[in-house]
Structures are given as C-alpha cells and as structure tokens.
Amino acid sequence: xxxxxxxxxxxxxxxxxxxxxxxxxxxxxxxxxxxxxxxxxxxxxxxxxxxxxxxxxxxxxxxxxxxxxxxxxxxxxxxxxxxxxxxxxxxxxxxxxxxxxxxxxxxxxxxxxxxxxxxxxxxxxxxxxxxxxxxxxxxxxxxxxxxxxxxxxxxxxxxxxxxxxxxxxxxxxxxxxxxxxxxxxxxxxxxxxxxxxxxxxxxxxxxxxxxxxxxxxxxxxxxxxxxxxxxxxxxxxxxxxxxxxxxxxxxxxxxxxxxxxxxxxxxxxxxxxxxxxxxxxxxxxxxxxxxxxxxxxxxxxxxxxxxxxxxxxxxxxxxxxxxxxxxxxxxxxxxxxxxxxxxxxxxxxxxxxxxxxxxxxxxxxxxxxxxxxxxxxxxxxxxxxxxxxxxxxxxxxxxxxxxxxxxxxxxxxxxxxxxxxxxxxxxxxxxxxxxxxxxxxxxxxxxxxxxxxxxxxxxxxxxxxxxxxxxxxxxxxxxxxxxxxxxxxxxxxxxxxxxxxxxxxxxxxxxxxxxxxxxxxxxxxxxxxxxxxxxxxxxxxxxxxxxxxxxxxxxxxxxxxxxxxxxxxxxxxxxxxxxxxxxxxxxxxxxxxxxxxxxxxxxxxxxxxxxxxxxxxxxxxxxxxxxxxxx
Amino acid sequence: xxxxxxxxxxxxxxxxxxxxxxxxxxxxxxxxxxxxxxxxxxxxxxxxxxxxxxxxxxxxxxxxxxxxxxxxxxxxxxxxxxxxxxxxxxxxxxxxxxxxxxxxxxxxxxxxxxxxxxxxxxxxxxxxxxxxxxxxxxxxxxxxxxxxxxxxxxxxxxxxxxxxxxxxxxxxxxxxxxxxxxxxxxxxxxxxxxxxxxxxxxxxxxxxxxxxxxxxxxxxxxxxxxxxxxxxxxxxxxxxxxxxxxxxxxxxxx
Ligand SMILES: Nc1ncnc2c1ncn2[C@@H]1O[C@H](COP(=O)(O)OP(=O)(O)O)[C@@H](O)[C@H]1O
Ligand SMILES: [Mg+2]
Numbered sequence: 001x002x003x004x005x006x007x008x009x010x011x012x013x014x015x016x017x018x019x020x021x022x023x024x025x026x027x028x029x030x031x032x033x034x035x036x037x038x039x040x041x042x043x044x045x046x047x048x049x050x051x052x053x054x055x056x057x058x059x060x061x062x063x064x065x066x067x068x069x070x071x072x073x074x075x076x077x078x079x080x081x082x083x084x085x086x087x088x089x090x091x092x093x094x095x096x097x098x099x100x101x102x103x104x105x106x107x108x109x110x111x112x113x114x115x116x117x118x119x120x121x122x123x124x125x126x127x128x129x130x131x132x133x134x135x136x137x138x139x140x141x142x143x144x145x146x147x148x149x150x151x152x153x154x155x156x157x158x159x160x161x162x163x164x165x166x167x168x169x170x171x172x173x174x175x176x177x178x179x180x181x182x183x184x185x186x187x188x189x190x191x192x193x194x195x196x197x198x199x200x201x202x203x204x205x206x207x208x209x210x211x212x213x214x215x216x217x218x219x220x221x222x223x224x225x226x227x228x229x230x231x232x233x234x235x236x237x238x239x240x241x242x243x244x245x246x247x248x249x250x251x252x253x254x255x256x257x258x259x260x261x262x263x264x265x266x267x268x269x270x271x272x273x274x275x276x277x278x279x280x281x282x283x284x285x286x287x288x289x290x291x292x293x294x295x296x297x298x299x300x301x302x303x304x305x306x307x308x309x310x311x312x313x314x315x316x317x318x319x320x321x322x323x324x325x326x327x328x329x330x331x332x333x334x335x336x337x338x339x340x341x342x343x344x345x346x347x348x349x350x351x352x353x354x355x356x357x358x359x360x361x362x363x364x365x366x367x368x369x370x371x372x373x374x375x376x377x378x379x380x381x382x383x384x385x386x387x388x389x390x391x392x393x394x395x396x397x398x399x400x401x402x403x404x405x406x407x408x409x410x411x412x413x414x415x416x417x418x419x420x421x422x423x424x425x426x427x428x429x430x431x432x433x434x435x436x437x438x439x440x441x442x443x444x445x446x447x448x449x450x451x452x453x454x455x456x457x458x459x460x461x462x463x464x465x466x467x468x469x470x471x472x473x474x475x476x477x478x479x480x481x482x483x484x485x486x487x488x489x490x491x492x493x494x495x496x497x498x499x500x501x502x503x504x505x506x507x508x509x510x511x512x513x514x515x516x517x518x519x520x521x522x523x524x525x526x527x528x529x530x531x532x533x534x535x536x537x538x539x540x541x542x543x544x545x546x547x548x549x550x551x552x553x554x555x556x557x558x559x560x561x562x563x564x565x566x567x568x569x570x571x572x573x574x575x576x577x578x579x580x581x582x583x584x585x586x587x588x589x590x591x592x593x594x595x596x597x598x599x600x601x602x603x604x605x606x607x608x609x610x611x612x613x614x615x616x617x618x619x620x621x622x623x624x625x626x627x628x629x630x631x
Numbered sequence: 632x633x634x635x636x637x638x639x640x641x642x643x644x645x646x647x648x649x650x651x652x653x654x655x656x657x658x659x660x661x662x663x664x665x666x667x668x669x670x671x672x673x674x675x676x677x678x679x680x681x682x683x684x685x686x687x688x689x690x691x692x693x694x695x696x697x698x699x700x701x702x703x704x705x706x707x708x709x710x711x712x713x714x715x716x717x718x719x720x721x722x723x724x725x726x727x728x729x730x731x732x733x734x735x736x737x738x739x740x741x742x743x744x745x746x747x748x749x750x751x752x753x754x755x756x757x758x759x760x761x762x763x764x765x766x767x768x769x770x771x772x773x774x775x776x777x778x779x780x781x782x783x784x785x786x787x788x789x790x791x792x793x794x795x796x797x798x799x800x801x802x803x804x805x806x807x808x809x810x811x812x813x814x815x816x817x818x819x820x821x822x823x824x825x826x827x828x829x830x831x832x833x834x835x836x837x838x839x840x841x842x843x844x845x846x847x848x849x850x851x852x853x854x855x856x857x858x859x860x861x862x863x864x865x866x867x868x869x870x871x872x873x874x875x876x877x878x879x880x881x882x883x884x885x
Binding site (some may be wrong): 060257258261262263264265266267271273274543546547548549550552553554556569605630 | 683715724727736737745748749875
C-alpha cells in the first residue's frame with residue numbers, strides 16, 4: 001500500500017469525521033457559485049444595470065470569498081483539532097512529521113476538489129430553485145432566466161482550488177511548528193479560559209453605547225458621515241463584548257457559589273467558560289455576518305416600500321387625473337373622455353369625482369395655499385370610504401399628509417396658526433388638524449364651510465383633479481388601462497397599480513440579488529453555529545456519559561443541552577438584531593421615512609427562522625447525545 | 632445489603648453473547664468484597680448490572696431489599712446518585728471542573744445548600760489528603776490524586792454501597808497502595824459496603840473476601856484470614872489455579 005493509497009483509504013474509513021468538514025466546504029462553494037452565477041448573469045451585464053449595483057456586487061463577491069476562506073480555514077482547524085490524537089498516534093508509530101503533513105495536504109486537496117465540484121453542481125440546482133421562487137415573488141421572470149454559467153463555473157473552480165491549495169499549505173506549515181507531545185495530548189488539553197479585563201469590558205459597553213447613541217442621534221445627511229466611524233466603533237465594541245465582557249460576566253457568575261452550585265448551573269457555566277475562546281470567535285463572526293444580512297435586507301425592503309408604498313399611500317385612488325396649471329378646459333375634457341373610453345374598452349367600472357382645486361394668497365405663505373369647500377372634500381371622502389368633515393361657518397380644518405410620509409418634518413405646521421380673512425371681513429380660525437391623502441397637495445391645505453368658501457373671492461390659480469375608484473374589473477385590464485391612460489394623457493393621469501408594477505420591474509433584479517446576498521450571509525452564520533455546536537459533540541458525549549454513570553436524569557441532561565445550545569444560537573443573534581434595529585433606525589432617519597413596520601417584519605422574520613433553526617438543531621443534538629449516553 | 636439472584640446477561644447483537652450465567656451473590660452491610668477474574672470474564676458487566684448502568688437479562692438485584700431495576704429511568708438516576716458511590720478506572724472526572732467542583736457535583740444536582748456542601752467537601756478532602764489541591768484543574772493533578780478526588784466524589788453523599796471498577800488500574804504501585812488504604816479506611820470507619828472489581832492481587836488483598844469469576848460464572852471465593860500477606864499469597868495461588876491466561880496482570884483492558 002503506497003502512502004497515497006493509505007491517505008485515500010483513511011478518508012474513506014473515517015467518513016463520519018470528514019463529513020462535517022466536507023459538507024461545510026461544499027456549502028461554501030455552493031454559496032459562492034450561486035452568487036457568481038447571478039453576478040455574471042447576462043441580464044445584469046447589460047448597460048441598463050447601474051454602475052453602483054455592479055460595484056456593490058463585486059464588493060459582496062469579495063466579502064463572500066474572504067468569508068469563505070475564513071470559514072473553510074476555521075472548519076479545517078476544528079477538524080484537525082479533533083484528529084490531533086490520531087496524528088500523535090501515527091507519529092509514535094513512526095510516521096515522520098513530513099509524512100503527516102503530506103497526508104493532511106493530500107486529504108485536504110481531495111476533500112477540496114470534491115467539495116468544489118459538488119458545490120458547483122449543487123449550486124446549479126440551488127440557483128434553479130431560487131429562480132423558481134423569485135419568479136413567483138418578484139417580477140423578474142423575463143430578465144433573470146436560467147443559463148449555463150461557463151464563466152461562473154470557471155471562476156468558482158479556479159478560486160476554490162486556489163483557496164484549498166492555500167489552506168492546505170497553511171495548515172501543513174502550522175503543523176510543522178506543533179510539538180509531538182502537543183499532538184499526543186490532543187484535545188484533552190485545557191485550552192484555558194481567555195483572560196478578561198474589567199476595564200476592557202467597560203470599554204466594550206461604552207463603545208457600543210457610544211455607537212448606538214450617535215447612530216440614533218444623527219439625521220439626514222449626517223447619517224452618511226457618521227456611518228463608517230459608527231460601524232468601526234460598533235464592530236470593535238462587539239468584539240470586546242464577546243471576548244471580554246461576556247468572559248467577565250461568566251467569571252462573576254462562576255464566582256457566585258449560590259448561583260454556580262445550584263443544580264445543573266455548574267455544568268452549564270463551567271462549559272461556557274471552557275468554550276468561551278471558541279465561542280467568542282464564533283459569536284463575533286456570526287453577529288457581524290447576521291447584522292450585515294439584517295441591515296442589507298432591511299434596507300432593500302425599506303427602500304422598496306419607500307418607493308412603492310409611498311406612492312400607494314399618496315394615491316388612495318386607482319386612477320387620478322391632475323391637470324397642469326395652464327391646461328385649457330377643452331384639453332381637460334378631451335383627456336377625461338379618453339380615460340372613460342379606455343375604461344369602457346377594458347371593461348372596467350369605476351366611480352369618479354372631480355374637483356376644481358383653488359389656490360389663494362395667504363399672508364404668511366410665499367406660495368399659494370389650497371382651500372377647498374367641505375362639500376367637495378366630502379365627496380372625495382365618500383368615494384374612498386373615509387371620514388367626512390363638517391367645519392362650522394367660522395372654522396377651518398387643516399389637512400396634512402400623514403406623518404409617516406413626511407417623517408419628522410411633517411407638513412406645513414404653520415397653517416393651524418393662520419386665520420383666513422374673508423371678503424366680508426370675517427376671520428376664520430383653523431380649529432383642528434387632520435391627516436389625509438385624498439387630494440394631491442403635500443404642503444397641506446384648508447377645508448372651510450361652503451358658505452365661507454363663497455366669500456373667498458377669486459383664486460390665484462386653479463387646476464382640475466379627477467379621481468377614479470375601480471369597483472369592478474380584471475387585475476390585468478386595470479393595469480393595462482393604467483398604462484394606456486398615462487401614455488395618452490402625457491402623464492397627467494396616474495395609475496397607481498401600473499406605477500408600482502413599473503417600480504417593481506425596475507428594482508426586481510437588484511432587490512433579488514440583495515435579498516439573495518442577505519440570505520446567503522444569514523445561512524452562512526447559521527452554518528457557523530452548526531459547526532461550532534457539532535465540534536463540541538464528542539466532548540459533550542463524554543461529559544454526559546460521565547455524569548450519567550453517577551446519575552443524571554434525562555430531564556437534567558435536556559436542560560443543560562437546551563440552555564447551552566440556546567446561548568450559542570441566541571446570544572449572537574440577539575446582539576445582531578439590536579445592531580440591525582439601530583442600523584435600520586438610522587436608515588429611516590436618513591430617508592426621513594418611517595420603516596418601523598418593515599424593520600420589525602424583517603428582524604422578526606429572521607428571529608423566527610433562528611428559533612426554528614434552534615429547535616431543529618437542538619432536537620438532533622439531544623438525540624445524538626442520548627443515543628450515546630442511554631444505550 | 633446486596634443480593635444477586637440468578638443474574639444472567641446476554642448481549643444481543645449480530646451474534647448473541649452470554650456474558651454472565653446464573654450469578655448468585657450476597658454482600659453484607661459493611662463488607663468489602665473484591666471480584667477477580669480474567670479479562671473478558673464479565674467483571675465489568677456484573678458491576679454495571681449492580682450499579683444499574685446496565686440491566687440483567689434475567690434474574691434480580693436487590694439493594695437493601697429493593698430492586699432498583701424496577702424504577703423508572705429518572706428515579707433510577709436519582710437512586711444512583713443518592714444511594715450509590717462510583718469509582719472508575721479512568722477516574723471519570725470532568726476536566727472543565729476543578730477538583731472541588733467535581734466532588735460536589737452529585738450534591739449540586741440534588742440541590743444541597745452551599746454551606747452544607749462546603750462543609751462536606753472540607754471534611755472529606757481532609758480525610759483523603761486532597762485539601763491542598765481543591766482549586767486545581769483535573770489535568771494539573773496526578774493519577775493518585777485524581778482517583779482520590781473520584782473517591783471523595785463517590786463518598787460525599789454517604790452512599791450505602793460503594794462500587795469500584797479497577798480503581799487502581801491506571802495507577803503506579805505507590806498510588807495504588809494509597810488509594811487502597813483509603814478505601815479500606817473508609818470501609819472500616821464509615822461501615823460502607825464496598826464492591827470492587829480488580830486485576831490486581833495486591834489491591835484485592837485489602838478486601839474481606841475475594842470472589843473469582845470465569846467465563847461469566849462464579850468460580851470460587853476465598854475469605855481473608857488475619858494476615859494480609861497470606862491472603863495475598865492465597866489469591867495468587869487461586870489465580871494460577873484458574874490457569875491459562877488467568878493472571879492477566881499485563882493484559883490490556885479494553
Ligand atoms: N456492550 C457489549 N456488547 C456486546 N458484548 C459485550 C459488551 N460489553 C461486553 N461485552 C462482552 O462481554 C464479555 C465480558 O465483558 P466485560 O464484562 O467487560 O469483561 P471484564 O470486565 O471481565 O474484562 C466480553 O467478552 C465482552 O466482549
Ligand atoms: Mg472490565
């Protein structure tokens with residue numbers, strides 16, 4: 001048997017040990033390949049994709065590659081960790097250190113090669129699957145079709161063969177510097193609790209508080225300037241949080257005997273402390289990756305909603321027609337006739353209201369202010385099933401668009417302080433403010449009693465506004481009618497459904513890629529956790545086997561495993577969720593648009609996924625341990 | 632104290648293997664019994680059945696008149712850590728815990744008061760001469776100290792029955808002697824019943840009685856007279872009488 005045959009057989013025989021390492025490598029390749037496949041998609045390489053989107057994608061690709069490197073390296077080192085004793089044994093049996101290094105190198109290349117090829121194949125299937133889902137969710141079916149990505153295959157293959165070569169070299173160099181005795185002692189050796197300083201713990205807390213404080217304080221353009229320093233401060237703070245503060249807290253918990261010596265706490269905390277070095281590293285990586293995922297998806301989703309829901313909120317009606325100031329009456333009549341003709345053509349039944357929007361000069365305002373009479377407003381309110389208003393003869397109601405649309409700088413707040421002077425000398429006092437988007441005036445306006453309206457005199461200017469509410473009609477034809485009337489009235493008419501459709505179509509691919517990257521990052525974080533969990537499996541099996549011999553109930557075992565897994569799964573995610581919430585709040589301050597709902601949806605969604613993931617992982621983990629312990 | 636009635640054990644597998652056949656054994660309260668036999672004769676199997684880690688295929692085990700094998704899994708776990716004490720060849724200590732923490736582990740699981748635990752640890756550590764190493768990690772102490780730690784853990788809740796599987800198997804002769812002296816002293820002072828499986832005739836000579844098993848069957852037993860030296864000689868004689876690989880002092884235990 002040649003040495004090479006020995007290596008090959010070794011891999012085949014120690015399957016279980018290699019499977020975890022192989023799978024995580026395979027997964028990494030798959031993620032990278034799927035990404036490359038979309039990044040090099042013909043539809044995206046055209047001229048119509050934004051330069052910034054391309055730039056963003058290359059950055060994301062680079063980040064994925066760097067993370068792949070660290071992930072594979074990390075998997076590799078845990079894998080070697082669990083095999084140190086095997087190496088030690090081989091060496092005492094006379095294998096030279098050079099032979100072992102050669103064995104590790106060859107093994108790693110075998111695994112790397114199959115992981116690369118397998119990852120590409122799996123990636124092709126995965127991409128097809130994603131596209132199937134995407135087609136049903138986003139409007140990109142025509143643009144992002146499935147293709148055979150020769151370029152992506154070549155790039156992935158070369159990148160990862162190089163990556164595995166580097167790691168193989170790196171590992172064999174590292175192995176050279178390790179002493180034989182270290183290898184023989186293997187994993188029994190106490191890794192040592194990481195040192196924690198109280199001062200650094202405090203600094204961690206201060207950095208995080210400062211970062212959050214600034215992120216929550218800045219507004220508008222300041223957000224852009226504050227972003228990079230805040231990110232740096234928070235990343236350092238997070239690192240210290242896990243390597244210092246958490247270690248310090250666990251120390252203190254262990255120091256408190258009334259807590260530490262209580263039931264299963266001793267098992268839980270001593271293990272936490274023991275694994276803190278590995279955990280801290282994983283927690284930090286997972287937190288950062290998850291934060292990136294949450295923020296990226298939250299941003300895209302928030303931005304999408306800013307674009308579409310903003311329009312929807314401002315346009316409660318299916319179709320509107322808003323004349324330009326100097327349009328002639330004939331033109332308006334003709335346009336409206338055309339709209340009605342289109343509606344008839346498409347078999348759409350719609351209710352219509354019209355209003356002459358009249359603008360008046362006001363003392364305190366440099367632009368003319370819209371004043372409408374109550375009966376006009378109420379007709380529109382009835383059309384959209386909204387509350388009617390009935391101001392008294394000498395009262396006015398101020399209307400602003402809802403605060404959500406305007407963020408903090410809501411409407412024209414000064415209107416409420418301005419009395420309206422009628423021609424007959426009567427002063428009308430604004431009495432209340434309401435929010436409404438019925439009329440297309442975002443600067444705010446007054447509603448007055450019909451009698452008062454008659455005394456206003458001549459307006460400075462006016463335009464006609466028509467609103468149509470569809471009562472009956474097919475979704476398709478409503479959209480088609482919208483497109484036609486927008487074109488034929490030279491965009492005086494607006495069709496909300498068609499406009500949203502156009503936005504979705506334009507942003508679909510970018511949104512999709514962004515979503516995909518976010519999900520990839522999140523899934524990678526999950527696999528980091530999975531890997532961390534399973535690299536402790538043998539230790540845990542030994543531990544629980546030991547205690548069970550002395551007497552440990554199934555309930556106690558489950559309790560310890562549940563808690564230690566819960567800490568592993570939720571500590572980094574909770575920190576990431578807080579980071580993400582702060583980042584999205586800062587984002588909404590930047591756009592001056594409230595995305596609380598979207599942020600809650602995204603963060604909540606991830607939290608739910610994580611909880612499900614936790615339960616599945618825990619179930620299998622407990623099962624594995626129970627199988628060993630209670631044979 | 633301990634009663635085995637017609638205990639047999641068959642390991643089911645591709646090929647069923649009969650590890651124990653009709654074992655009848657009785658141990659008095661306060662008695663110190665050693666079990667000897669060639670490797671693979673079923674000593675560990677027997678001890679595991681007594682310690683409820685494993686179940687007999689047929690036959691009954693009574694500890695203080697109760698059959699623990701009829702208990703539910705959870706009650707069994709509690710029974711084990713409250714009524715029995717264990718000492719293993721590989722010490723079975725947790726390396727994430729200090730010596731003191733290892734010792735109090737059974738008590739913490741039962742929710743004992745901290746003050747009480749501290750008092751008990753102090754007391755037992757003094758008896759076993761490990762007071763100075765209480766705050767050390769298990770990898771910082773010698774094999775003899777590790778086994779004394781394990782004995783302390785086994786004794787901290789005053790078990791009715793102490794079970795030891797090759798307690799000196801991993802120790803050098805000096806450490807073995809120390810550990811055996813401690814076990815004998817505990818048996819003497821606390822009147823704890825003690826059942827020990829061993830390869831080592833030297834260790835076995837500390838017992839009141841040695842039971843020999845072979846091929847899963849009771850072979851014979853001898854009682855200790857006045858002198859330990861003559862008892863040791865009798866044990867050696869019996870082992871060579873059992874013949875063949877009877878004396879497997881040098882064999883590797885699997
Ligand atoms: N879990 C098991 N499954 C099958 N056979 C076993 C098992 N445990 C022990 N045996 C077999 O039972 C016999 C007795 O084993 P054991 O009690 O460990 O012997 P001893 O401790 O005296 O060396 C051996 O032949 C061994 O191979
Ligand atoms: Mg044995």
